Amino acid sequence: MSTTLAIAGxxxxxxxxxxxxxxxxxxxxxxTVVMGSxxxxxxxxxxxxxxxxxxxxxxxxxxxxxxTTTARQIPMERESRTIFPLLAxxxxxxxxxxxxxxxxxxxxxxxxxxxxxxxxxxxxxxLLDFSLVLAVCVHKVPEGLALGALLLGAGFRPVKVVLRxxxxxxxxLLGGVLxxxxxxxxxxxxxxxxxxHVEGGFLFLASxxxxxxxxxxxxxxxxxxxxxxxGTMGVLTxxxxxx
Amino acid sequence: MxxxxxxxxxxxAARPSASAGITTAADSILRIENxxxxxxxxxxxxxxxxxxxxxxxxxKQGEVFGFLGPxxxxxxTTMNVLLGFINSTSGDAYLFGTTVxxxxxxxxxxxxxELTYYYKFLSAEELLRFYARIFKIPKADTDRRIDDVLxxxxxxxxxxxxxxxxxxxxxxRVGLAQALINNPDLLILDEPTSGLDPIGRMxxxxxxxxxxxxxxxxxxxxxxxxxxxxxxxRVAILEQGRLRLEGRVSDLAEQYQLSLEQLFLEVVGYSxxxxxxx
Numbered sequence: 001m002s003t004t005l006a007i008a009g010x011x012x013x014x015x016x017x018x019x020x021x022x023x024x025x026x027x028x029x030x031x032t033v034v035m036g037s038x039x040x041x042x043x044x045x046x047x048x049x050x051x052x053x054x055x056x057x058x059x060x061x062x063x064x065x066x067x068t069t070t071a072r073q074i075p076m077e078r079e080s081r082t083i084f085p086l087l088a089x090x091x092x093x094x095x096x097x098x099x100x101x102x103x104x105x106x107x108x109x110x111x112x113x114x115x116x117x118x119x120x121x122x123x124x125x126x127l128l129d130f131s132l133v134l135a136v137c138v139h140k141v142p143e144g145l146a147l148g149a150l151l152l153g154a155g156f157r158p159v160k161v162v163l164r165x166x167x168x169x170x171x172x173l174l175g176g177v178l179x180x181x182x183x184x185x186x187x188x189x190x191x192x193x194x195x196x197h198v199e200g201g202f203l204f205l206a207s208x209x210x211x212x213x214x215x216x217x218x219x220x221x222x223x224x225x226x227x228x229x230x231g232t233m234g235v236l237t238x239x240x241x242x243x
Numbered sequence: 244m245x246x247x248x249x250x251x252x253x254x255x256a257a258r259p260s261a262s263a264g265i266t267t268a269a270d271s272i273l274r275i276e277n278x279x280x281x282x283x284x285x286x287x288x289x290x291x292x293x294x295x296x297x298x299x300x301x302x303k304q305g306e307v308f309g310f311l312g313p314x315x316x317x318x319x320t321t322m323n324v325l326l327g328f329i330n331s332t333s334g335d336a337y338l339f340g341t342t343v344x345x346x347x348x349x350x351x352x353x354x355x356x357e358l359t360y361y362y363k364f365l366s367a368e369e370l371l372r373f374y375a376r377i378f379k380i381p382k383a384d385t386d387r388r389i390d391d392v393l394x395x396x397x398x399x400x401x402x403x404x405x406x407x408x409x410x411x412x413x414x415x416r417v418g419l420a421q422a423l424i425n426n427p428d429l430l431i432l433d434e435p436t437s438g439l440d441p442i443g444r445m446x447x448x449x450x451x452x453x454x455x456x457x458x459x460x461x462x463x464x465x466x467x468x469x470x471x472x473x474x475x476x477r478v479a480i481l482e483q484g485r486l487r488l489e490g491r492v493s494d495l496a497e498q499y500q501l502s503l504e505q506l507f508l509e510v511v512g513y514s515x516x517x518x519x520x521x
Contacts, residue, residue, distance in 0.1 A: 013362075084326075
């Protein structure tokens with residue numbers, strides 16, 4: 001377990017040492033300010049509309065993140081060849097994969113934040129809750145598929161692949177439980193800040209991933225994936241409205 | 244003389260019986276037995292490419308073993324098998340008597356890649372701490388080990404700086420430091436002096452010699468024959484995946500009356516171009 005945690009620690013260090021991370025903070029602050037200023041008018045419709053817009057963006061982002069950022073965690077390690085000195089140590093491939101994807105716990109925290117937001121906001125809360133659940137679930141599917149494909153490509157047996165993907169995805173549940181436990185006791189202001197941070201994070205990563213991947217890889221593939229995600233999100237939003 | 248060398252060394256397959264200073268299975272730290280590695284080429288109908296063909300090798304404790312061969316000879320593939328990066332097609336390799344397929348076989352070894360592939364957003368100290376955690380070294384020992392290896396590679400002054408700010412020589416030395424953090428009994432070095440300036444090379448060479456004096460086993464590949472001649476006890480020359488020559492450096496020099504570089508060129512069948520520039 002300590003090996004997995006050590007690898008997860010490196011992933012986190014990589015995140016906060018990037019200059020991009022500070023852009024994320026600025027974006028989060030901006031969204032917090034916008035949402036806060038809207039509340040000044042005490043118009044529930046505007047507040048709800050803006051929240052819907054933000055959640056719409058979360059949906060797009062979650063799909064893009066699933067296909068790009070998550071799936072590229074280990075390929076990036078391989079491209080920069082940092083995987084080799086790491087695998088030369090007494091480390092199993094499972095520990096590397098688990099350590100790398102421990103970040104999925106954040107999804108669970110987002111889920112719990114949505115649930116708590118639902119409990120504290122009388123209007124629009126249900127939509128926020130449902131949207132977050134969907135956003136996380138939707139992006140878990142391609143993430144699992146991407147990871148599964150990667151493991152199959154690496155020569156793992158199908159049974160082992162299923163078990164490992166299940167173990168990785170279970171980290172979301174862990175995050176959910178942690179978030180549920182801790183966020184129950186925080187004030188609305190803190191909860192809003194967490195939600196805004198999650199939104200900002202999704203937004204930033206998605207834009208970063210989309211543009212990054214367009215420049216690095218096949219433009220058509222990225223744009224088609226993006227289009228499919230956007231269309232799916234549109235249909236889901238329509239269905240939500242009908243209900 | 245040269246023709247004799249060719250005849251002696253270029254057998255159809257690896258011939259450990261023709262080599263000098265062979266170790267037995269019992270005292271060898273590193274042992275490779277009939278190793279074959281095939282690579283699948285593009286397209287299912289194309290035949291596999293055999294990168295390593297029936298390789299037999301062993302290295303014993305306290306030995307500096309030079310693993311030589313031209314580019315594409317199969318050196319890196321063999322190292323990849325030893326490090327567990329790839330599986331062999333047939334045959335096996337053992338470290339301290341344990342098959343390399345088991346991660347525990349790598350508990351007492353460490354590896355320095357040809358180029359520095361480290362997390363450049365970390366400082367040298369953080370990188371070493373990370374690898375120490377992987378080896379489950381107790382915290383008190385970790386601090387001491389970090390101090391020791393940074394002192395050995397002369398990077399104490401830059402221990403808090405991010406690796407991305409290091410020069411190439413410094414990055415190579417931080418690589419050596421990470422390779423020593425667990426005080427390994429066997430070090431596998433893939434062209435450790437590649438791309439370094441003469442001072443950097445000398446420093447790496449000094450470190451290898453110091454390790455040898457401490458009784459460590461060093462298995463390294465290099466294209467620098469002078470360096471190999473200086474630091475190695477034994478060498479093996481590979482060509483097209485096959486072992487062509489193996490023996491003690493001193494014995495080979497005496498037997499063939501050639502420098503290691505001349506011997507290497509003979510073994511790989513290099514003949515200098517006859518045409519000269521007018």
